[in-house]
Amino acid sequence: MTVPALEADALGKRFGRRAWALRDCSFRLPAGRVCAVVGPNGAGKSTLLALAAGLLAPTEGTVRVLGARPAAARPRVGYVDQDKPLYQQLTVAETLRMGADLNPGRWDADTARRVVAGGDLDPDRRIRVLSGGQRTRVALALALGKRPELLLLDEPMADLDPLARHELMGLLMGEAAAHGTTVVMSSHVVAELEDSCDHLLLVGGGQVRLSGEIDDLLAAHTRVTAPATADLSPHQVVESRTTGRQLGAVIRPSGPLPADWRTGTPTLEDLVLSYLRNPAAPALPPAPETLEAAV
Amino acid sequence: MTTALATPAAPARATGVPRQWRWLARLHRPALICGGALALLTAAALLWLGGPLTDASAAAWKAYNACAWDEVCRYDQDAIILYKEVYTWTTAAVLAVPFLVAAWAGGALVGRETESGTARLAWTQGVSPTRWLASRLTLPALLVVVGSGLPAALHRWAWTAADGRVDTAKSWHSSATFLAGGTVPVGLALAGLAAGALAGLLLSRAMAALATAAVAVGVLWAGAHAALPYLWPSVTRVSGLRDGPLGSGMHVGEGVLTADGGRAAAPCFTSRLPDCREELADLGATAFYRDFHPASHYWPLQLVTTGILLAVAGLLTYAAFQVLRRTTGTARG
Amino acid sequence: MVDYRIDRRSGVATYVQIVQQTKQAIRLGLLVPGDRLPTAREVVEATAVNPNTVLKAYRELEREGLVEARRGLGTFVRRSLGAAPADSPLRAELEDWAARARESGLEREDVAALFTAVLETHYPEQAAHAAPAHTPQGDPS
Numbered sequence: 001m002t003v004p005a006l007e008a009d010a011l012g013k014r015f016g017r018r019a020w021a022l023r024d025c026s027f028r029l030p031a032g033r034v035c036a037v038v039g040p041n042g043a044g045k046s047t048l049l050a051l052a053a054g055l056l057a058p059t060e061g062t063v064r065v066l067g068a069r070p071a072a073a074r075p076r077v078g079y080v081d082q083d084k085p086l087y088q089q090l091t092v093a094e095t096l097r098m099g100a101d102l103n104p105g106r107w108d109a110d111t112a113r114r115v116v117a118g119g120d121l122d123p124d125r126r127i128r129v130l131s132g133g134q135r136t137r138v139a140l141a142l143a144l145g146k147r148p149e150l151l152l153l154d155e156p157m158a159d160l161d162p163l164a165r166h167e168l169m170g171l172l173m174g175e176a177a178a179h180g181t182t183v184v185m186s187s188h189v190v191a192e193l194e195d196s197c198d199h200l201l202l203v204g205g206g207q208v209r210l211s212g213e214i215d216d217l218l219a220a221h222t223r224v225t226a227p228a229t230a231d232l233s234p235h236q237v238v239e240s241r242t243t244g245r246q247l248g249a250v251i252r253p254s255g256p257l258p259a260d261w262r263t264g265t266p267t268l269e270d271l272v273l274s275y276l277r278n279p280a281a282p283a284l285p286p287a288p289e290t291l292e293a294a295v
Numbered sequence: 296m297t298t299a300l301a302t303p304a305a306p307a308r309a310t311g312v313p314r315q316w317r318w319l320a321r322l323h324r325p326a327l328i329c330g331g332a333l334a335l336l337t338a339a340a341l342l343w344l345g346g347p348l349t350d351a352s353a354a355a356w357k358a359y360n361a362c363a364w365d366e367v368c369r370y371d372q373d374a375i376i377l378y379k380e381v382y383t384w385t386t387a388a389v390l391a392v393p394f395l396v397a398a399w400a401g402g403a404l405v406g407r408e409t410e411s412g413t414a415r416l417a418w419t420q421g422v423s424p425t426r427w428l429a430s431r432l433t434l435p436a437l438l439v440v441v442g443s444g445l446p447a448a449l450h451r452w453a454w455t456a457a458d459g460r461v462d463t464a465k466s467w468h469s470s471a472t473f474l475a476g477g478t479v480p481v482g483l484a485l486a487g488l489a490a491g492a493l494a495g496l497l498l499s500r501a502m503a504a505l506a507t508a509a510v511a512v513g514v515l516w517a518g519a520h521a522a523l524p525y526l527w528p529s530v531t532r533v534s535g536l537r538d539g540p541l542g543s544g545m546h547v548g549e550g551v552l553t554a555d556g557g558r559a560a561a562p563c564f565t566s567r568l569p570d571c572r573e574e575l576a577d578l579g580a581t582a583f584y585r586d587f588h589p590a591s592h593y594w595p596l597q598l599v600t601t602g603i604l605l606a607v608a609g610l611l612t613y614a615a616f617q618v619l620r621r622t623t624g625t626a627r628g
Numbered sequence: 629m630v631d632y633r634i635d636r637r638s639g640v641a642t643y644v645q646i647v648q649q650t651k652q653a654i655r656l657g658l659l660v661p662g663d664r665l666p667t668a669r670e671v672v673e674a675t676a677v678n679p680n681t682v683l684k685a686y687r688e689l690e691r692e693g694l695v696e697a698r699r700g701l702g703t704f705v706r707r708s709l710g711a712a713p714a715d716s717p718l719r720a721e722l723e724d725w726a727a728r729a730r731e732s733g734l735e736r737e738d739v740a741a742l743f744t745a746v747l748e749t750h751y752p753e754q755a756a757h758a759a760p761a762h763t764p765q766g767d768p769s
Contacts, residue, residue, distance in 0.1 A: 034678050055415050057624025071423070071625045079419035085412030087322055094321070101314050103421040142420060166676050173672035177679035195634065195642055195677045 003067035005031040005150050005182035006052055008208075010061035013047050020206055021047040025061070027201060027211040029184065031149075034176055036193040036214075037186035038272055039203035045186040046082055048203060049152045052184070053079040066149055075106065078148030082155045084139040086127045092116060092138055093123035099142045111175070112145030118167055132159035140168060144175055151175075153185040157192055169196050190269045200268070202275055209275050209283050218265055224249050226261040238281045239274040250274040315422065315430040326399055327438075333395075334442040337388045338449055344381045345453030352378035353460035360462075379463055382453075389450050389475040392443045393483035393512050396435075400491025401508030404431055406501035424623045428492065428616060435488055443484040451476035467590055468545035470520050477597035479519065482604030487512040489611035496618045515607065519600050526599040529586040536566040536575055540585040545596075547587055551580035558584065630659055630666065634675050642677050646685035654694065654709040665695060665703040 006029040013022045022044040029035050037045050050056045051063050054070030054077070065073035086095060096116065100107040116123070121134055130138065136159060143151060151172070157165045173196055176183050184201075187193050200217055202210035210217060221238065228247045232240060235257075240249035250266055257263055266274070275281055320327060351374035358370035405428075408414040418424050454476055457464040465472040474480070491508035498504045524547040532542035533552065540549040540561070550561045559578055563571035588596060619625070630653040632646055640648075653659045666674075668682045686703050689695045697703045729739050 032680075034680075050415075053415075053419055054625075055418060055623055057622060069624075071623070074419065074423065075421055077419065079415075081412050081415055083412050085416050087413055087416075088411075089322060089324075098318050099420060101318065102417070104314075106421065139416075142416070146420065169676035170673040173676055173679055174669045177667075177669040177672050177682075191636075195636065195675075195681070198678045198680045 003031065004028050004064070005033070005066060006035075006184065007064045008048075008061065009063075011048075011051065011058055011063050012060040013044075013051060013056060014059040020059075022051070022203075022206045025203075025206075025208045027208050029182070029199060029201070031066075031182050032176075032180050033199040033213075034173070034183045034197045035185070035199035035201055036190075036197035037184060037201045037203060038190055038193065039186075039188065039209075040276060041188055043203045044206045045188075045203050046154050048201075049079070049154045049184065049186060052150075053077060053152050055079070073150070075103075076149045078143035078146050078151040080136075080139045080143045080151075080153045080156055082158070084132075084135045086135060086138055086142075088128040089126065091124050091126050092121055092130075095127060095138055096123075096141060096145065099145050103146045106147055108145050108147045111147070112141040115141035115144055115168075115171060118171065133161060133164045136160055137164075137168065140172075144172075147179070149181060151181055151183045151185075153183065155187055156185050157187065165192070172196075190272050194268050200272075202272055204276050205279055207283065209281075210271075214268060218268065218271065220252055221266050221271055222251055222253050222257065223264045223266040223270065224251060224257065224261045225263075226258070230258070230261065236282060238271075239278045315426070316434045319430060319434055323403065326403060330395070330399070330438070330442055333388070334392075334446060337385060337446045340381060340385045340388070341446060341449035341453050344378070344385055345449065345456040348374070348378045348381055349453065349457045349461060352457070356460070356462045375461075375463065378457075378461060382457075382465070385446075385450065385453070386471050386475045389443075389446045389480055390471060392446065392480055393487040393516070394509050396439050396443070396484045397487030397491045397508035397512045398505045400435065400488045401494045402491070402501045402505030404435065405492045405495025406498065406504030407495075409495055409499040410501045418623065424619050424625050425616060428496075428619055432488065432492060432612060432615075436485060439484045439488055440481055443480045444478075447476055447478065447480040467593055468588065470523075473523070473593075473596075474516065474519065477593070478601040479597055479604070482601035482608070483512060483515060483519070486515055486604050486608040486611065489608045489615065490515075493611050493615040493618065496615055496622075515604065519604065522603075523596060523600060524588065526603070527588065527592055527595045529588055530592075531584055531586050533582045533584045535582060536572075536580060538583070539564040540583040542585045542587045542589070544590060544592070545588040546585065549583070549585040549587075551575065551578060552582045552584050554579045554581055632666075632671055632675055634677055643681045643685040643688065646671070646682060647688050650685070650689055651694070651709055654705060657708070659705050661705050661707055663705045664701075665705070667702055 006027075008025050008027050011022065011025040012020060014020045025044075025048065037048065039045050047056065051058055052065055052070060054065070054074045063070060066076055067073075070077075087098075090098065096109070096112050099112060100109060116137055118137070121130070121137065127135065127138065136156065140153075140156065143153075153172075156172075157169065160168065172183060172185075175181050185193065185197075198214055200210060200212065200214050201208060224247075226232075226247050226249070228242045228245050230247055232247075232249055232251060235254050236252040238250040238252065240247060240251075242248075250270065351371060355371040355374045359368060359375075362368035362370070405414075408417070414424075414427065417427050422430075454464070454467070454472060458467070467473065474483075487508060490511040491504065494504040494507040494511070495501070498507065524545055529547040530542070532540075534541040536551075551559050553559055559580070561580075561583065562574045562578070564583075566572040566575055630650060632649050634642055634645055638645065650659070650665065659665075665686065668679050668686070671677070671682045672679050686695065686697070690697060690703070694706060694709065695703050696706050726739065729742075734742070
């Protein structure tokens, strides 16, 4: 397990002449994690996942997937596109049969069937007539049936109702628990991923703003309320706002804080929003390598 | 990492391309049925044309020519008209095949998949991008060879059956007849397939790729038509000043030869006319000449044209694979 | 068997909720020594929480000596907790007290506040939990 599931080094992707979708991204995702790729729409999340899936070639830098080039790792990686593309003219059962045919030797028909069965889906219905949620289910069944070691999901829960979302997330977590599958899923809704993910990759403006274990990231930051005259300068300030005589801030303390400041641990959503609201805030350096060494 | 709950994987079936072909055929079943029906219908019409219709038309012409200047001439005019109509429509059908193939390849085969994202689905479902494209080119290429080759061969056969028997039969070098018969339609159709695939990959829009591929075939068609006379060395026939330029077939050029061995444009075409004789004398013309392709050049011209079209198809295919490798990073990853 | 309910708005860390609910089940006699806890997979399928969170909770319970992991078999309850199973005399007394509190016109909130205050007096500092510190992730199985 010393081989990271995903490792990017100065990764960049440009579309056309000028538009950089992603630039200078470096991060490392250990295997066995459930990672949330969070960021506003257009931040580069989809580009990052497509690069990892070997669907796009990087313009600069490198990305390693399960220790290999993305193209070489493709058989061991599952990917679900944001639009959940499927062949409209096939039925649900035919789609799963195609999955079995295209992934010889890897296909796990039981898992695929189980994912679809949860949705009360008639196997003889055509993909064309399915609802958004049902299509997501079939797309996930294809990706999970392949029994991937790394699962890349681009906005997987976007068009699901809360019940289906909870059920499918449970199913994903079950797969991760049973097979040690590394899951990477993007979303622009942080709350949706908070309980399910243990690793965070915050992408904003084509850059990786934060990367690491969620617990570590939260522990490294402090939410403080202090007098407006307080001097924050010894600490790294992510965000600070003065209201009247009071100052509220999210900081990365670089030493003990004065006793008269009220402090607390930010929630994940607080943390993400404070970084996104402040594009100038310094990116947190990647988590120390000791995490892998301990395993 | 434990895999205690792993279920036995599905048994591996026949590997590689044939398995993909089955799904390709399933995905494009309607097109396969329509295309097959069109090819068979055209083939049947050509058999009808080359057999009974040619016989009836030839008989009618024989009757017509026999009665020469008789006041009342009995001949089967309907047979002659029917032959002409069916010939025109079947020729149009054979000529349309490459355009249909290109439009289908650009629109449905590749463009729709790159537009909707199902191509990406396939690439992450155990089919590498290059194998995906290879399967999408090989099986259709085989079907296109059969689907365009059979009608084209029958067209040539039907034309040959009428040659010299039906007075209104087109000459071998009329452009529609030449480009609808022999091997050229196969070359054009294969180039259309490759053009469609490339357009689909580059544009990622089904309708745009469909139109672009069809236009590309149009350009190739026009190019073949324009370049055709120069694709094989022509024959030169020299004739006397009284006779004018002689030699029947596909004309390449004609004029007069001068005493110093040079060539010049002909101001007129026989020295029997006094004015013409003077003009020819002023030029120092010694004879007329004509560069042309006799009927025996039919196959060389067909094969060279087809060869060039196949080379174009090959280049377009190569370009399509290059585009795919560059976008997906398959080559260098 | 124990059915975990994760309350996202409670402000209590998810793994702590699992620890607390397991203890509660042991305390109430819903889980007795020898019972198997649900597997991580079963828990995450029902709750959609991260598998490592469940493993972390189980490790915490193991550290406290409440459960033990048997390789390949699962996690089993080792001992019971407290002296107040669901049908103990103490419970009967509490039931009795609660009935009297209600008769005397106390609202639900009043009773809860009273109970918490008494609890605080007799069990100081029990509720405090250490800040979540990162522990190395094990092999999810």
